[in-house]
Amino acid sequence: MFQGMNFSPASLPPAVARLREEVRAFLAEETDWQPNSDFNAGASPAFSKRLAQRGWIGMTWPTHYGGGGKSFLERYVVTEELLAAGAPVGCHWIADRQSGPLLLKFGTEEQRHRFLPAIVAGDCFFSIGMSEPDTGSDLASIRTRAVKVDGGWCLNGSKIWTSGAHLNHYMVTLVRTAAASENRHAGLSQFIVPTRDPGVTVRGIDNLAGESDFNQVFFDDVFIADDLVVGEPGNGWAQVMSELAYERSGPERFLSAFRVLAEFVRCLQSSSDKQQRTLAGRLITHLVTLRRMSISVANMLENGEMPDTQAALIKDLGNTYERMVPELIRLQIPEQRSQALASALQECILHAPSFTLRGGTREILRGIIARGLGLR
Amino acid sequence: MHEDQMLVADTANRIFSEECPPEVVEQAENGIYAEELWETLNANGLLLAGVDEANGGCGGSIIDALIILREAARKAAPLPLAETFVAGQALNQLQQPMPALPITLVRGNFELSKSGLLKGDCSRVPFGRNCQSFLIAVNDANEQHKQPISLCLVDADQASIEQGKNISGEPCDRLLIKTEMTASRIFTVDRQWLNYVELLGAASRAVMMAGALEEMLQMTVNYALERRQFGKAIAKFQAIQQQLAVFAGEVAASKRAADTLLESAELNALDVAIAKARIGEASGISAEIAHQVHGAIGYTREHRLNQLTRRLWQWRDEFGNENYWQHYVAEIFLNDAAGELWQEITELKV
Ligand SMILES: Cc1cc2nc3c(=O)[nH]c(=O)nc-3n(C[C@H](O)[C@H](O)[C@H](O)COP(=O)(O)OP(=O)(O)OC[C@H]3O[C@@H](n4cnc5c(N)ncnc54)[C@H](O)[C@@H]3O)c2cc1C
Numbered sequence: 001m002f003q004g005m006n007f008s009p010a011s012l013p014p015a016v017a018r019l020r021e022e023v024r025a026f027l028a029e030e031t032d033w034q035p036n037s038d039f040n041a042g043a044s045p046a047f048s049k050r051l052a053q054r055g056w057i058g059m060t061w062p063t064h065y066g067g068g069g070k071s072f073l074e075r076y077v078v079t080e081e082l083l084a085a086g087a088p089v090g091c092h093w094i095a096d097r098q099s100g101p102l103l104l105k106f107g108t109e110e111q112r113h114r115f116l117p118a119i120v121a122g123d124c125f126f127s128i129g130m131s132e133p134d135t136g137s138d139l140a141s142i143r144t145r146a147v148k149v150d151g152g153w154c155l156n157g158s159k160i161w162t163s164g165a166h167l168n169h170y171m172v173t174l175v176r177t178a179a180a181s182e183n184r185h186a187g188l189s190q191f192i193v194p195t196r197d198p199g200v201t202v203r204g205i206d207n208l209a210g211e212s213d214f215n216q217v218f219f220d221d222v223f224i225a226d227d228l229v230v231g232e233p234g235n236g237w238a239q240v241m242s243e244l245a246y247e248r249s250g251p252e253r254f255l256s257a258f259r260v261l262a263e264f265v266r267c268l269q270s271s272s273d274k275q276q277r278t279l280a281g282r283l284i285t286h287l288v289t290l291r292r293m294s295i296s297v298a299n300m301l302e303n304g305e306m307p308d309t310q311a312a313l314i315k316d317l318g319n320t321y322e323r324m325v326p327e328l329i330r331l332q333i334p335e336q337r338s339q340a341l342a343s344a345l346q347e348c349i350l351h352a353p354s355f356t357l358r359g360g361t362r363e364i365l366r367g368i369i370a371r372g373l374g375l376r
Numbered sequence: 377m378h379e380d381q382m383l384v385a386d387t388a389n390r391i392f393s394e395e396c397p398p399e400v401v402e403q404a405e406n407g408i409y410a411e412e413l414w415e416t417l418n419a420n421g422l423l424l425a426g427v428d429e430a431n432g433g434c435g436g437s438i439i440d441a442l443i444i445l446r447e448a449a450r451k452a453a454p455l456p457l458a459e460t461f462v463a464g465q466a467l468n469q470l471q472q473p474m475p476a477l478p479i480t481l482v483r484g485n486f487e488l489s490k491s492g493l494l495k496g497d498c499s500r501v502p503f504g505r506n507c508q509s510f511l512i513a514v515n516d517a518n519e520q521h522k523q524p525i526s527l528c529l530v531d532a533d534q535a536s537i538e539q540g541k542n543i544s545g546e547p548c549d550r551l552l553i554k555t556e557m558t559a560s561r562i563f564t565v566d567r568q569w570l571n572y573v574e575l576l577g578a579a580s581r582a583v584m585m586a587g588a589l590e591e592m593l594q595m596t597v598n599y600a601l602e603r604r605q606f607g608k609a610i611a612k613f614q615a616i617q618q619q620l621a622v623f624a625g626e627v628a629a630s631k632r633a634a635d636t637l638l639e640s641a642e643l644n645a646l647d648v649a650i651a652k653a654r655i656g657e658a659s660g661i662s663a664e665i666a667h668q669v670h671g672a673i674g675y676t677r678e679h680r681l682n683q684l685t686r687r688l689w690q691w692r693d694e695f696g697n698e699n700y701w702q703h704y705v706a707e708i709f710l711n712d713a714a715g716e717l718w719q720e721i722t723e724l725k726v
Contacts, residue, residue: 002597293629
C-alpha cells in the first residue's frame with residue numbers, strides 16, 4: 001500500500017479512563033463560558049489558567065521543563081474532552097499543541113527553560129505567524145524580513161490572520177532572513193516575536209460572524225535578540241514542516257461541529273423519525289472512524305514517527321465531515337428543536353468556511369495526499 | 377494483525393494473485409464456474425477457516441476467515457466464499473458437520489408444515505446454481521415476536537433453480553423448494569441467533585469492500601501515472617490529483633474501519649454496523665472517481681476495473697445497506713438511557 005495510508009489500530013492505555021473522569025469532573029464545575037466545540041471559537045486566559053493548575057497543558061513535555069511527562073495518548077484524551085465539552089481552549093491551544101513541541105525539538109536549552117514552564121503554568125500563550133497579506137498557501141513566498149544587527153535581528157513586515165495575537169504573548173513567526181534564491185525554501189527562519197513589543201502593532205479583524213479572533217500584525221523595526229531565534233537561522237522551512245503532523249492530526253480537525261451533532265442527538269431522544277435517526281447514525285459512523293484514525297496518529301507521534309500524509313488525510317476527511325454535519329442536520333431538524341441546537345447550528349454554519357482553510361486549505365492537503373500517492 | 381494472521385493473509389494473497397487473474401473472473405461471469413480455484417482454496421485450507429475441525433472445518437477463528445475474504449475480494453474472486461463462510465458458521469455453531477459445499481444461508485418465503493413439508497422460494501440467491509447445499513430459514517408466522525425459527529438443511533437436488541444474475545455479474549438465482557424434511561436436518565434457533573449469523577455476512581461484505589477499494593485505488597493511481605494526454609501523464613493534472621486524494625481518504629477510512637473488525641477477538645455488532653455503513657458510503661464515492669479517472673477504457677467490459685466496481689455496487693447493498701446500518705447505529709446510541717453521545721463514543725473500544 002501507499003506510503004502514509006496506514007493507520008494501525010492503537011488502543012488507549014487503561015489509565016486514561018481515570019484521567020477522562022477527572023477532566024469531566026473538572027469541566028462539570030466550569031460554568032462561565034458558552035460551549036462551542038470549534039477550537040478557534042473561544043479563548044479565556046482564566047480558563048487556560050485553571051486548566052494549567054490541573055497539569056493539563058504541556059502534558060507530554062519532560063518534567064524538568066515543568067511538563068507532565070505523559071504520553072500523547074493521555075494528552076489526546078484531555079484535548080478531545082475539552083473540545084467535546086466546547087471549552088474555550090483558544091489561548092493555550094497553539095502553545096500546547098505546537099510551539100512547545102517545536103522548542104523541545106529545535107529550541108536551545110535556555111529557551112526551553114524560559115518558555116516551557118511558563119506555558120505549562122498557563123501564563124504564556126503563543127500564536128502562529130505564517131500567513132501574510134500576499135502569502136497564503138504559498139508559504140515560501142513570504143516577504144516579512146529580518147536583517148542581522150548586532151546581537152540580533154531587525155524585523156520588518158506584516159503577518160495576517162494571526163489567531164489570538166491580541167491575547168497572546170508571543171508569536172512564532174516565519175521570516176525571510178536571506179534573500180530569495182533558486183531554492184525557495186532556503187533563507188527562512190523562525191523567530192519568537194513578543195507581541196507586546198512597542199514595535200509590534202496588533203490590529204483586530206472581524207470575521208464574518210462579527211467576532212474578533214484573528215489579526216493583522218505589523219512589525220516596525222522590531223529588535224529580535226539572537227536568543228529568540230528558534231533553531232538554526234535558515235532552517236525555518238524544515239522546522240515549520242515538522243510541526244504539521246501535530247497541527248493537522250488532532251481531534252480539533254473533526255470535532256468543530258460536534259455540538260451540532262450532540263444537540264441533534266439530544267433532540268432525537270424524543271423522536272422516532274427514521275430519517276432523522278438514520279442521519280444521526282451516519283454522522284456517528286464517520287465520527288467514530290475519524291476518531292480511531294486520529295488516535296492511530298497520536299500513537300505514531302508517541303512513537304516518534306512523522307505521519308505527515310496521515311495527518312493530511314485526517315484533516316481533509318475531518319474538515320469535509322465538519323462541513324457536512326451542519327449542512328445535513330439543518331434539513332432534518334426535529335420539530336421539537338431545542339434552542340441549543342438552533343444556536344449551535346447557527347454558529348457552526350457561520351464558522352464552517354474557516355474549517356477547510358485554516359491550518360492548510362483543502363486543496364493544499366489534497367496535494368500532500370497526492371504526493372503520498374506518488375502522483376507528484 | 378498477529379503474525380499468524382499475517383501469514384494467513386500472505387498465503388491467501390499469493391493464491392488469489394496467482395490463481396484468480398481477471399480472465400478467471402471474466403470466464404466465471406460468462407458462465408464457467410471457477411471450480412479449479414475453489415479446489416485450490418480447499419486444498420490450502422482456505423475455505424472453512426473458523427469452522428471447528430471436529431465439524432469438518434479448518435479450525436482457526438472467524439477473523440482468519442475475514443482476512444481470507446478480504447484477499448479474495450482484491451481479486452474479485454467469483455466464488456460463494458462469504459456465503460459459505462456465513463452458512464458454515466451457522467452449522468458450526470449448531471455443532472453440525474459440514475455438508476457438501478458450497479452452501480448458502482437463504483431467507484425467503486419458506487414455510488415448513490407440521491408434517492415436515494418445506495415449501496417456498498427465494499428470488500435472489502447468490503450463486504444458487506453452484507451451491508451443493510442450502511440452509512433455509514423458515515419464516516415464522518409472526519415476524520415481530522421472538523419466536524424460534526426453523527433452519528432446514530437441504531441438498532441441491534432437493535431444489536430447483538431459475539438462473540439470474542445481479543449487478544456484480546455473479547449468479548443470483550431464484551431458488552424453489554418443495555421437499556419433505558427429515559427431523560435430523562431441521563434445527564431450531566432464535567431470531568437473535570440468526571441476526572448474529574447475518575452480522576457475519578455484513579462483516580464479510582465490509583472487509584471485502586475494504587480490500588476491493590485498496591486494490592482499486594492502486595489500480596487507478598497506476599493508470600493515472602501511465603495514461604498520457606496533452607503531453608503528460610494525467611497524474612500531473614491537479615484536478616486528477618485532487619480526486620485521487622479524496623479517493624485515498626475514503627480508502628484510508630475504510631481500511632481503518634475494517635481493521636477494527638480484524639483486530640478484535642470477536643465481532644462486535646456496533647463495529648460491524650459502523651464498518652458496513654462507512655465502507656458502503658466510501659464504495660460509491662470511490663467507484664465514481666475510479667471510473668472518472670479511467671475514462672472510456674474503464675467503461676469497457678474488457679478492462680479489469682469493472683470487476684471491482686460492479687462488486688462494490690453489489691456488496692454495499694447486501695446484508696444491509698448504508699441506511700440500514702446507520703439506523704442500527706442510531707438505535708444503539710439513541711436508546712441508551714444515559715443518552716450522552718460523547719460518553720457513549722468514548723466508551724467504544726478504539
Ligand atoms: C479562522 C482562520 C484562522 C487562521 N489563523 C491563522 C494563524 O493563526 N496564523 C497564520 O499564519 N494563518 C492563519 N490563517 C490563515 C490560513 O493559514 C490561510 O487562510 C491558508 O493558508 C490559506 O491562505 P489564503 O487564505 O491566503 O488563501 P490562498 O492561498 O490565497 O488560497 C485561495 C484559494 O486558492 C487555493 N489554492 C492556493 N494555492 C493553490 C494550489 N497550489 N493549488 C490549488 N489550489 C490552490 C486555496 O486552496 C484556496 O481555495 C487562518 C485562517 C483562518 C480562516
